[in-house]
Structures are given as structure tokens and as C-alpha cells.
Amino acid sequence: MKRFYPWLICIVAMLMLAISNGMTMTGITAFDPSLLDEFGWSRGQLKFRDMFNLLLAALMSPFVGALIDRIGVRSLALFGSVLLAVLYAAYSQVHSITHVYLIHVGFAAVVVSSGLSVAVIMVSQWFQTRRGTALGIALVGSSLGGMLVPKIIIALLPEHGWRGSFLLMAVIPVALFVLCLALVRSPDGKGLRRWGEGQASNNAGPGCCSSLPDLSYGQALRTRTFWALAVVAVTTFWGIMSLSSHLILNMKDLGFSGEQAGNGMFLLFGLGMVGKFLFGFLADVTTSKKVFVCNVALMAVGSVIIALQHRDLLWTGLIVMGLGWGGLYAILQLQIVEAFGLSAAGKILGTISLMDATSAGLGIWLTAVMFDHFGNYHVAFTVIAVLVAIGLLASFFVRDERRLAFAAAAGEGEGTQASAQDSAVVRGLV
Template identity: 30%
Template sequence: MRPLIPVGPSYGWVVAGTLTVLLAISHGLIGSGISVFDAAILHDLHISRATLKLRDVVQLFGGGLWAMAIGFAADRLGPRTVIYAGLLTLGVALFGYGYVTDVRQIYALHVLLAFAYSSCHVVVVLLVLTRWFAQRRSTALGIILAGESLGGSILPPVIAYLIGNSGWRESMHMLALLPVGLALLLVLLLRGKPQDFGQMPVGGASGSDIEQAAEVAADPSLRIRDYLRSGQVWLILAIGAALFYTGGGVAAHSFLYFSDRGFNPEWAASSLSLIFVGGLVGKSCSGFLSERWPGLGVWMAFQATMLVGVTCLTIATPLTVWPGVALFGLGWGGSYTLTQANVMERFRGPYLGRLAGLIVLVEGLSAGIGSFMGGLLHDITGSYTQAYLVMTASVLLAIVLTQLLRMATLQPVPVR
């Protein structure tokens, strides 16, 4: 099909913008939009919060497993094929969600949503970016990841409005049309390779040149097991797990947290939007700041901001909850981006995909456990105080582990 916009030397930025829209809608629906339905689903199905939030464990753990398989599929079939399959799956899952009558059906649908989420995740995005960008990849990646927060800030109030006017089941059916429209947009704008159109990636070097440069800088004697013996890998896994436990927990329970405090659904949904607005700012500026001030200081600063935010939510006074949401979103957005950036900085070459897949798996499982434990502790205690205390301690642990990583004398691990 003829491109909607002519493919020229700067077309990589059109691709980046298209991927930004992709993440805004797909991750916005799956990551934050679904949680706006929680109060209606709890009332309709008469289940506990912990029972409902177990779906997040299913989705996020499943998403990690899918991510490890999707990398291989994208290499063989191309990233666009994987993205289209994910959008089709997303539409089917949302449409089916409108008919659920049992929580087991919800768990099954979240296995599908896990695939849809992973098909538009960092692994696939990086494969597209390496085709279209020889330079300024970090800038492009920051813009694209900010799309997640953009969707998370816009969609919750819209979904709350739809539920109030049409009911939650009909609203699910309406949202199922979004992936169809998004797929049509991608058909028009997301191209395969610049070489197919007589162009070069942004920055002028070819993808093969970059791969050869990585090979020269690598140690061919190393194998995947050598990296798993590295203290860096396990420290980053532990830091990611601690941060994602809290990030997943707060995002999953924000709507119910504010509903418990008497806020109407529109205001409760606005809390989710504020988290993702803060995340949008954090993701957008964290890459630039980390390049200006190399090292782990910027990463730790965003973690500290996240810690202040979740502490304010734990205190839970009228003066702290809204600043807490904003600060948490800002810190979480920057911490999320720089966690991925630190993986990219230390590991490169053919093992990057497998190591990144392992880290995505751990992060997803941790986020799911954070969501589940938040619901379980609420069911046991009748409030979110204990749940948010645990989340606060988890961020504090991440800061301590990052300081250990900072103090270590480990050198970046080369990858064959």
C-alpha cells in the first residue's frame, strides 16, 4: 500500500510518532483503562478485590512470558505482523469482556490481554527503531514510551464518562473498536525498512553498520550463563522488581483508593490521569537529564520522588493525596524509563533480547504481585494503609539497591 506520507530522510520520526499513538491507545486501555471498570465489576460479579486483582498477576506474568516468545516471532515474521496480531487480540478481548459472568472468564481474557500488551511492548518497539534510527534512538524511545503515559492520562476520564452514560458492558464493546481503527492507521503509516524506499535510517548509518560495530566491541567467548552470574544483572532485576511492585500496585488501586475516600468516579479516574500526566513528564525528561548528568544519580532522584509520592498517599490526608499522586507519577515515569535505559546501557548484542525479556518477566510479575497484595491487604485490614506502607518500603529498598549498584566497581558487561 502506498504510504500516506512520502518516505523521506526524516520518516523515522513519523514512525516514532505512530508508535507513540500505538502505545498510548493499547497500553492506555490495558494498563490503566481496565481499572476504571473495577467498581462496576466488583458490584456486578460480587467478588472481593483480591480475587479481581489476581487478574493482574495473570496478565503481567503472562506478559513477561509472551515478551520472551514475541522477540523470536518478531525476528522471523517482522515486528509489524506481531503488532497487528496484538491489536486484533486486544479488540477480541475487550469485546469478550463485556459478556463476562465469572471471574475465571476474566482471568482467561487477561491471558489474551497479556499477549496484546507484549506485542506492543519495548522489545518490538526496539526492533522497529533499530531499522529507522542510527542515531537519536534514546530520544525517539523516550517519546514513544511517553505515549504510555499520554494514553493513561487521557483514557480514564473518557472511560468513566462512557460507563456513566452507557454502562460498563456496553462501554467495553465501544472500546473494542479502538484497536481496529489503530490497525488501519498503522497500515498507512508504519513502514517496513527505510532501504525499501531508497532511504537510510535517521543519522545516516545502516543497520548492518551498527550491528557490526556492536560485534567488534563484544567478547565472543561470553554466553548467556556468564551474564546470569553477573552481580549487575541480579541487582538490576531486584531494583526493577522493587520499583514495579509499587508502580503496579499504586496504578492498579488508585481508582479504588480515591473511591474509598468518597470521590465520585470522574474524580477517582482523574487520579489515574494525574499519575500518567506525571509519568509523561518523567519519561520525557529523564533521558535528557541522564545524558546531561551520567551515572545513577538521576535514576535515584526519580526513585526518591516516587518515594515521597507514595509516602504522601500512605499518610492519606486531604493535603497530601493529590500532591502524592502527582509526585508518584513523576517519579514512577522517570524510574520506569531509566530502568530500561540501564539495561540497554550495560547489555548489548544478540543476548540483549533474552536478558530484556527476563527483566520484563520479573518486572511484570512484581507489578502483578503488587496489585494482588494491595487488594489482599485491603481485604484483610479494611483499608489501604498497610498496603501502601509495604509499597513505600519497596521503593526504599530499590533506592538502597541502586546505591549498592552505584558503589560497585563492576564494569559494563560486553555482549557478543
């Protein structure tokens, strides 16, 4: 048991991501039809809460590192699970849209304290080797939450109503609290060791051990690759978050049952999980740039199919969109590391994450506003297709900036050396 404890931590991190992401961002959308029927809000009013959630989480994210250093991942995970349970119980008592907005301010704190950054550091603390594999397992949680949480909620709604279902769902983060309390800890030498501790690490991912010098944060900002990656992230995050946030409502508008709408979410995020593994493997056997462009192309095709709003084609669109998104989610970070190196990867990824979270929040809300104005999702989903097509064009501008910078520096060095030799010859002739 002690030997495999790091892998147990991996599973806990996966469940934490599934619950925190699933219950605050994707699963919560299963309640949307009930809330709209109960209170008569417009979709724009309701979806403004999601923009709150994402923007506030993005603004809080830069402070997570300091909190982890000060109080540790265990304390943050425990806090996040308790807060999520309290907020779901509070959701069962809402009577105005203001109450909803206040709860989603709390959801932002849950995403920060029990989300991606905490999960990544929690797992990384326990792995000296095989860290890439461990993180891959943990990150499956984001897809798992999107697959399972909406289906659980949809199954509860007919018998318990939306208020009772919120209360029952609050039990899940309570169970997560107990699990974290019992299992989450830092390696302390009391019979527990990091995986691979004392071994030489010979399995670093591609590009991690490159002899090419890393680019600084300032240098990265001046490259076309940084802005190309930012455009890809901003456009695709607008697309996938807007689609997933409105998918259940859209499918019900198209005549699907609540159960079928839940299956749509399951398919979208299930294929996303498959895409993470499939395209991660393909990135190892071919170039990551080709896989990256392929992922965005799949998303573009899928978004066009979905924008047609043909009932019979929707499933095909979800399959293609889900596969592309899953691969892109995994490969985007690899592109950042390969293009700029590890030294400033945290700052670069953090900057791009702030931009894509802002875009996702605006996309969710504006998609609802467009529905309220036009009475359907045709225009809103066409906007998604156009944006992802722009992201596809931007993906072709991504390149290995470290290699280019090294080649340029080498060229300048050779030019300087040749110039010095020419000057010496001139001086000799004189």
C-alpha cells in the same frame, strides 16, 4: 512525506503502546467499581486477572523475537489490534469471574504482540541515526495510555453503562488496525529510506561507544550490580503497578468522584511522561547513577505520602511518585547498558523484566487481598512504601561493572608482568 516517513512510524508505535498498554493494564481499572458493584466479587478475586495478564505476558515475551523474525512486526501489530477489539467486545458480555480470567489470558497475547518489544523493533528498523530520540517518542505511549484511556472510559460510563462502554471502546483498536494496515511496513527501498541512511552515526548515546569490553550474561549474573538493579526493578514495579491498578478504587474509597479519580490517573502518568524527558536530560548533564538514585528516592517519598492515606496529601504523593517513576523507567535501561554493555543487554533486561513483571502481578493481587482482609489500603500501601525504601537502599550498590572488570584485568596483567620480571631477575642472579 516520504522523507519524514520514519517519524510517522514513530507516532504509530506511540499510539500502539498507548492503546495496548492503556486498554489492557491501566485503563481497564476504570471499570473496576462498576464490575464490583454488579457482581459483588472481592477485590482479590477481580485483581487476580491482572496477575494472570502480567505473568502470562512475561512468560510469552522470550518468544516474541522469534515471532518477529518469522512474521514481522506488521503482522503482530495487526493481530494484536484485532484481538484487543474482540476481547473488549467479549468483556461487555461477561457474567462470571471465569470469563474475566479467560479474557485476560487474551490480554497477555495483546501485550506481547502489540507491546513494548514490537514497538521498539518497529521504530528501530526505520532509524539508523537519531534512534534514541525516536524510541523516546515511541515510549511516551505507555504514559499516554495511562493518562487518557481511564478518562475516556469514565466519561462514557454514566451514559452508556459498563457493558456499552466496553463495546464503544472496542472501536479504538479497530481504528489502530486500520492505521497499522495503512502505514506500518519495513523499509523496502521503494522510495522510502531509514532516517540517517548513508550517514555516519555521531550521536550515539553515552556509553554506547565505550572502548571498555562488554560483560557476558554469565559474568553479569555474578555481579552485585545485576542483583541491585533486579531488587530496584522488583520493588518499584510492585509499587507503581499496584498503586496504578488500585488508584481509582482507592480514590473513590477516600471520597473522590469518578472524574477526580480519572484526574488522579492522568496526573500520575502525566508526571511520569514529564519525568522521562526531564531525567533523561539530567542524565546527559550529570551522572546517570545520581539521577537513578534520585528517581528511586522520589518514588520512596511519594509512596510514603500516599501510604498516609490523607485525602489532602494524595495529590502531592501522586506528583512525586509519578515524576520518580517516569525517570526510573527511562534510566533503568541506561544503567543496564552502562554497567554491562550492549552484547548481553537483551538477555539481562529480559531476565530482569521477567522478575519485575512477576513482582508487579503479585503486587496487584496481594494489594487487593490485603484490602479484603483489612478493609482499607493502609497496610497494602505501607508495604509498597517499605519495598520502595528497600529499592532505594539497593540503588546505592549499582556501579560500572565494565570499568571495574577492566581495571581488575589490567591489575592482574600488571601483576603478571611484574612477576615475570622478578623471575627473570632471580634467574639472572642465579
